[in-house]
Amino acid sequence: MNSNPLNVRIAGLKLRNPTLLASGILGYTAESLQRVVEGGAGAVVTKSVGVAPRMGYANPTVVQASGGLINAMGLPNPGIEEYADEIIHAKTVVQAPLIVSVFGYSADEYALVAKKAVEAGADAVELNVSCPHVKLTGSEIGQNPKLLKEVVSKVKAAVRKPVIVKLSPNVTDIAETAKAALKAGADALTAINTVKALAIDAETALPVLSNVRGGLSGPAIKPVALRCVYDLYEQVKTPIIGCGGITTWRDAVEFFLAGASAVQIGTAVALEDPDVFQAVNRGVETYLKKKRYKSVQEVVGVAHRT
Amino acid sequence: MRTELNTLRTTPILSVKTESPTVKTFTLTDKLCAKAQPGQFLMLWIPQVDEIPLSIMNTEGNTVAVSVKAVGDATRHLHQMKKGDTVGVRGPFGNSFTETRGKVLLVGGGTGTAPLLFLAKRLQAASKRLAFVIGAKTKNELLFISDLNHVCPEKSLITTTEDGTYGLQCLVTEPLTRLLAEQNFDMIYTCGPELMVSKIFALAEQHGVPVEASLERLMRCGIGLCGSCVIGKYRVCKDGPVFNSSQLRQVKDELGISKLGFDGNRIPV
Numbered sequence: 001m002n003s004n005p006l007n008v009r010i011a012g013l014k015l016r017n018p019t020l021l022a023s024g025i026l027g028y029t030a031e032s033l034q035r036v037v038e039g040g041a042g043a044v045v046t047k048s049v050g051v052a053p054r055m056g057y058a059n060p061t062v063v064q065a066s067g068g069l070i071n072a073m074g075l076p077n078p079g080i081e082e083y084a085d086e087i088i089h090a091k092t093v094v095q096a097p098l099i100v101s102v103f104g105y106s107a108d109e110y111a112l113v114a115k116k117a118v119e120a121g122a123d124a125v126e127l128n129v130s131c132p133h134v135k136l137t138g139s140e141i142g143q144n145p146k147l148l149k150e151v152v153s154k155v156k157a158a159v160r161k162p163v164i165v166k167l168s169p170n171v172t173d174i175a176e177t178a179k180a181a182l183k184a185g186a187d188a189l190t191a192i193n194t195v196k197a198l199a200i201d202a203e204t205a206l207p208v209l210s211n212v213r214g215g216l217s218g219p220a221i222k223p224v225a226l227r228c229v230y231d232l233y234e235q236v237k238t239p240i241i242g243c244g245g246i247t248t249w250r251d252a253v254e255f256f257l258a259g260a261s262a263v264q265i266g267t268a269v270a271l272e273d274p275d276v277f278q279a280v281n282r283g284v285e286t287y288l289k290k291k292r293y294k295s296v297q298e299v300v301g302v303a304h305r306t
Numbered sequence: 307m308r309t310e311l312n313t314l315r316t317t318p319i320l321s322v323k324t325e326s327p328t329v330k331t332f333t334l335t336d337k338l339c340a341k342a343q344p345g346q347f348l349m350l351w352i353p354q355v356d357e358i359p360l361s362i363m364n365t366e367g368n369t370v371a372v373s374v375k376a377v378g379d380a381t382r383h384l385h386q387m388k389k390g391d392t393v394g395v396r397g398p399f400g401n402s403f404t405e406t407r408g409k410v411l412l413v414g415g416g417t418g419t420a421p422l423l424f425l426a427k428r429l430q431a432a433s434k435r436l437a438f439v440i441g442a443k444t445k446n447e448l449l450f451i452s453d454l455n456h457v458c459p460e461k462s463l464i465t466t467t468e469d470g471t472y473g474l475q476c477l478v479t480e481p482l483t484r485l486l487a488e489q490n491f492d493m494i495y496t497c498g499p500e501l502m503v504s505k506i507f508a509l510a511e512q513h514g515v516p517v518e519a520s521l522e523r524l525m526r527c528g529i530g531l532c533g534s535c536v537i538g539k540y541r542v543c544k545d546g547p548v549f550n551s552s553q554l555r556q557v558k559d560e561l562g563i564s565k566l567g568f569d570g571n572r573i574p575v
Contacts, residue, residue: 026533026541028570035539047533047570055568059349059357062527064312064396073532078571203316204353204392270531270544271307 005288005295006281008042008262010239011162011187013097013124015042015262018284018296019252019277022243022266023048023101023126023166024073026274030090033098036269040277043097045264046087048128049117050102050137051109053079058210063199068218068245069267070197072133072211075103080116087120099164102155103128103137107147111154118159127155129181130168130193132215139168139193145180152184164241166190167228169221174228175235182238190241190264191228195221218267219245226258233259233301247271249283256284256296257303311338312529314351314394320369321389325449329417330385331363331373336395339370343402344425345520345548348372349528351394352387356380359525359543361497362398363420364427370395373420373449399528400547403518408492409435411485411515413506415478415498416442419449421520422497426457437485439464441478441502445471479505486513493518500575504562507554519554520547523565534566 006017020043026032027047036044056076063070077083090098100117102125104110114125129148131138141147148165155163165181167174169192178189194215199208225244232240242260246252247268255263268276284296293299315336323331339348342362350372351357358380360372376385387393403425410429414422419440429436438458442448444467454463464481465473474481479502485491486509496506497520510517523535523542530544538557540546545553554561567573 025531026536028533028566029536029572031539032533032536032541038539053569053571056526059526060314060351062529062531063314064309069312069531071527071532073526076534076568076570078567078569082571201314201316201353201394204394206353208314208351208394210356267531270527270529271309273530 003295005293006285008296010241010261011124011164013043013162015097017042017281018256018262019280020099020241020262020264021045021269022264023128025266025269028086030086030093033090034094036274036277037094037096039274040281041096042262043099044094045099045101045126047077048075048101048103048131049077049080049083049113050075050104051080051113053077053082060208060210063208063214065197065199065216065220067220068216069270070199070209070214070216071194072209072214074211075131075134080113084116084120087117087122091121097123099124099126101126101128103131105136107150107154110151111158114155114163115158118161122161124162124164125155125159126164126166126190127151128166130166132168132170132194132196133211133213139170142168142177143171145177148177149180149184152181152186156185162187164188164190166193168193169224169228170196175231178232178236182236186238188239188241189232189236190243191232192221192225192244195224217244218271219247221245222251226254229255229260230258230303233304246280247276249280249287252280252284253287253299256299257301259301259304261297261300307529311398312396314396316392316394319387319389319391319393322387325373326447328447329373329375329449331371332384333369333371334393334395335368336370337368339395339398340365340368342370342398344428345402345421346398346400347547348395348397348399350384352380352383353392353394355383357394359528361417361421361520362424364424373417375417396528400543401545403495403548405429406493409490410437411491411494412436412438413478413482413494413496413498414438414440415502417449418498418520422495423450423453423457425495426454430457437462437464439466439478439481441466443468448472478502479509482506482509486510486515491515496520500562507551507561510551517551517554518548521549522547524568534570536566537561
């Protein structure tokens with residue numbers, strides 16, 4: 001049995017390689033998700049979808065920072081009723097597992113959206129309990145272990161597909177949040193969402209983003225994300241999907257070594273191109289060969305020596 | 307992406323020129339945007355109001371010019387701004403028109419004429435065989451007439467107005483049918499309302515003439531990240547805004563038909 005060394009399994013999902021499109025990047029339409037799959041992604045995560053349509057914030061919604069981007073899009077999405085049609089369409093177009101990112105303003109809303117997404121064909125859901133720039137959802141839920149537990153429990157009761165929880169780095173102890181999610185039945189964790197951040201323009205003496213506060217992504221947050229994955233791997237047994245600043249194969253390998261079973265790539269789609277996934281996968285494959293590993297799985301957590 | 311292009315630069319407005327009752331041209335100093343190619347766009351930050359994508363209409367020395375029609379909140383605010391007021395700039399972003407040496411036809415609708423004027427200035431040297439068709443609802447909405455007369459060879463500028471107050475009384479697409487039947491063009495460049503662009507593309511396909519069209523979509527990030535401006539598998543901000551015939555064929559189910567709204571839902575163009 002000569003299985004492809006890049007194949008990974010996460011919470012029952014079979015991926016042909018360990019790179020996923022991170023939520024929020026492209027991800028509205030089936031065609032743009034498939035473009036990312038053509039670019040080499042092993043799975044895709046959609047934009048976050050809620051119960052009702054949201055227009056998002058006025059521009060500027062993205063601003064360049066040193067080594068990364070700060071964004072406050074404001075969760076623009078068409079609402080699950082409309083988006084269900086896109087999920088159905090996407091299942092005929094996208095040739096990789098389709099993970100629908102879900103948000104809500106209560107546990108019941110998360111459960112409702114997750115249920116409808118799975119009914120429409122989602123292969124898994126990822127709970128956005130970590131968006132740092134929309135009030136009463138996202139990180140305001142993920143930073144509260146009690147609320148988080150309630151959200152994950154209700155979603156688990158509502159769907160039979162894998163439930164992935166995307167964690168916020170904007171907490172004192174990310175392992176504590178993770179444990180709350182796992183007690184409630186989470187099947188996998190994504191670490192991390194963006195780091196809460198701000199940009200000010202000196203000339204006009206104004207915050208740049210229309211929402212003032214946003215989330216920092218890109219190479220600037222890679223060391224933070226890597227530390228979060230390392231911390232989690234020490235304390236939990238559930239698969240971890242690393243996310244934060246991954247741009248090259250070397251970044252991806254570092255996340256595997258820290259304990260991630262797969263990685264998500266977002267900002268690099270703009271910094272590079274949707275074909276960044278292929279480049280990362282090729283590099284990972286070469287690394288495995290050179291180091292005589294038979295699979296990505298063998299590399300996971302190797303940096304933990306004590 | 308070169309991150310320096312995406313870094314926000316604040317700069318004072320150097321001059322404001324009124325082109326028509328609803329269109330003004332703003333000139334700014336910006337070394338990076340001054341190197342833009344015809345077809346590229348920039349993101350203009352109107353502090354405390356919005357940030358919007360604008361086609362580049364001209365570059366000169368260290369300056370860049372954009373022509374803006376007052377159509378919404380952001381553009382109306384911008385129209386109130388004066389020389390010396392501060393705005394922010396990112397870019398230039400996107401691809402550009404390819405410069406063809408042969409016989410070319412340029413078709414502009416409304417402020418879509420701006421990037422084509424920029425292109426025509428570049429083509430002037432390369433192509434003496436150039437025809438330009440522009441259209442508007444009425445005479446005082448026709449843009450850049452004196453610039454175009456300067457750039458276009460004699461009798462090669464055709465103007466149309468819907469009410470007949472200047473040039474031919476018809477839609478901009480009408481003289482095209484005749485031009486394409488009578489002459490052989492090597493390329494059609496177009497920019498304007500999407501319904502116009504899709505009609506021109508259909509005509510060009512009938513006559514087997516290649517097209518490069520600059521498309522417009524709701525845009526947020528400008529750098530290929532947020533997915534607001536997608537058409538088919540393409541991101542207008544990064545894979546475009548200029549698309550060739552083979553790309554346009556791939557998006558014919560959406561061209562002139564549907565686009566994404568602010569909430570990411572598919573809505574009619």
